[in-house]
Amino acid sequence: MPPPPGEPSRVRQALRGVRNPFYAAQRTFRPSRPGRVEDPQVRKLQLWRTALGLLAWVGLMVTYNAVADAAGAKDVADERFQQSWYSVLMLVCTFPVVVGAFVTAARGGLRRVYLRRALRPLGAVAAIMASMGTSALAMAPELAGLRDAVGLPGKIAIGVLCLWAVGFALYGIGLSLVHVFRTADIHEVLPPVLAGVLVWEMALLDVITGAYPQVPAAARAVFTLGAPLTVTALSWWELRRLRHRHGLTVRAALGR
Incomplete structure (x- = not known):
């Protein structure tokens, strides 16, 4: 019996994802709903928003001597990764609240449509959490007995799996922040709404935790408020x- 149309292509894609964690991350965290409006200008804006945010943060650290030597550079890189991970965690917590409110507010059959479309974004959330948890297999002291039990071949397999998961997670974190956990697969208006909520939450978290203590208060206030104000303006645009x-509005998306 001949294979169904498209099956060899799906098999090749699956094998490529197994070999290449970055390709797997693209397939997992980029929106792919058929018929979705994809505006090149919006996509460029999303990429520039992320890149400029990173450059502004690096500039702030360099200006106020957070990077004085190689050790300082490593500390800054670690801090930036930690902040990105915190952003993803905040997004994971915010995602069900905003999406749940959006689906609940929708009328008629739209609720079922959006719930069905939410499966892939939810899968992306699960994938990023699972990939970050994989590192525990190689490093957690509590699992030392398991690593000893599987022997050298098992340890090599765990090491390869963790390397793959690190590449997948690092690229996935960036894609998750740019594409806001592929919520455009639910509806195109959700990414700017969710991004606006997330950035204000992160600003509030910075204030509560006293982030950037080495930066003068005035510059810290400008930086802390600049990000949410900028992202809010870009989301509005x-x-x-x-x-x-494209004739897409929040009110129309809710069937109102």
Whole structure:
């Protein structure tokens, strides 16, 4: 019996994902719903928003002598990764609240449609959490007995799996922040709304935790408020472009 149409292609994609964690991350964290409006200008804006945020953060650290030597550079890199991971964790917590409110507010059959579309974004959330948890296999003291039990071949397999998971997770964190856990697969208006909520939550977290203690208060206030104000403006622009160019609005998405 001949294979169904498209099956060899799916098999090749699966094998490529097994070999290449970055390809697997693209397949997992980039929106792919058929018929989804994809505006090149919006996509460029999302990438620039992420890149400029990183450059502004690095500039702030360099300006106020957070990077004085190689050890300082490593500390800054570690801190930036930790902040990105905190952003993802905040996004994981915010995701069900915003998406749940969006689905609940939708009328008629739209609720079922959005719930069905939410499966892939939920899968992306599960994938990033699982990939980050994989490192425990190689490093957690509590699992030392398991590593000893599997012997050298098992330890090699665990090491390879963890290397793959690190590449997948690092790239996945970036894609998750750019594409806001592929919530465009639910509806195109959700990413700018969710991004706006997330960035204000992160600003509040910075204030509560006293982030950037080495930076003068005035510069710290400008930096802390600059990110949410900028992202809010960009989110508003994205929603405005979706409305004027593609006829997509929050009200229409809710069937109201």
